[in-house]
Amino acid sequence: MEHFYTIQGEGFYQGHAAYFIRLGGCDVGCVWCDVKESWDAAAHPLVPIDEMVRHASQSGTEIVVITGGEPVMYDLTALTTSLKQAGLKTNIETSGAYSLTGTWDWVCLSPKKFKAPDPSVYEYADELKIIIYNKSDFAWAEEHAAKVKASCELFLQPEWSKEKEMLPLIIDYVKAHPTWKVSLQIHKYMNIP
Ligand code: SF4
Numbered sequence: 001m002e003h004f005y006t007i008q009g010e011g012f013y014q015g016h017a018a019y020f021i022r023l024g025g026c027d028v029g030c031v032w033c034d035v036k037e038s039w040d041a042a043a044h045p046l047v048p049i050d051e052m053v054r055h056a057s058q059s060g061t062e063i064v065v066i067t068g069g070e071p072v073m074y075d076l077t078a079l080t081t082s083l084k085q086a087g088l089k090t091n092i093e094t095s096g097a098y099s100l101t102g103t104w105d106w107v108c109l110s111p112k113k114f115k116a117p118d119p120s121v122y123e124y125a126d127e128l129k130i131i132i133y134n135k136s137d138f139a140w141a142e143e144h145a146a147k148v149k150a151s152c153e154l155f156l157q158p159e160w161s162k163e164k165e166m167l168p169l170i171i172d173y174v175k176a177h178p179t180w181k182v183s184l185q186i187h188k189y190m191n192i193p
Pocket of ligand 1: 026027028029030032033034035036038068069070095112
C-alpha cells in the first residue's frame with residue numbers, strides 16, 4: 001500500500017528510525033481503524049519484493065517494520081528472507097489473526113476484539129500492545145498477557161480518539177500493575193506518518 005522512512009511512534013521501538021512497509025489487505029474490521037483504506041488489497045498495486053528491499057536499504061535504516069493492513073494474511077517468508085539478506089532487521093506489527101510466517105527479529109502482537117489471534121502466535125510475541133478503547137479493555141489485556149512468554153514487553157496504548165479519556169486510566173493502571181508500560185502514538189504529535 002505504501003512504504004516510507006520515518007520514526008517508529010509506538011511501543012518498544014518508539015523513537016527509533018524505521019522503514020515502514022504497509023501491506024494492503026485486512027479482514028479484521030476494527031471500528032476505530034485509522035487505516036481503513038488499507039482493507040481492500042485489490043486497491044493497491046503489487047510491488048516486487050526486490051523493489052521494497054531496495055528502497056528500504058537505500059534509506060539508511062537498520063529496522064524495517066512490516067505492518068498493514070494485516071500482514072499475516074500473507075506468506076512473508078520470501079520478503080523477510082530478502083530483507084535479512086540485505087542486512088536489515090525485520091519487525092512486524094500484527095493482530096495475529098493468522099499464523100505467522102517469515103523470519104522476525106521483533107514481533108509486536110496487538111490483538112483485536114474483532115478477530116481473535118491465532119493461538120500459535122502468542123509464543124512469538126516479543127511485545128504485546130493492547131489498544132485501550134474502553135474500561136473493559138484492561139481485563140481483556142490481562143487475558144492476552146497470560147498467554148505470552150515471560151520476557152514479552154507489555155504495553156497499554158490509548159486509542160487515539162479516546163486518548164484524553166483513557167490515558168488517565170492507563171496511567172493509574174500501570175502504576176498499580178507495573179509489569180505494563182504506557183505507549184503513546186508519538187508520531188501523531190510529531191505530525192509524521
Ligand atoms: S487490524 Fe489494523 S488494519 Fe486491520 S482493521 Fe484493525 S487496526 Fe485496521
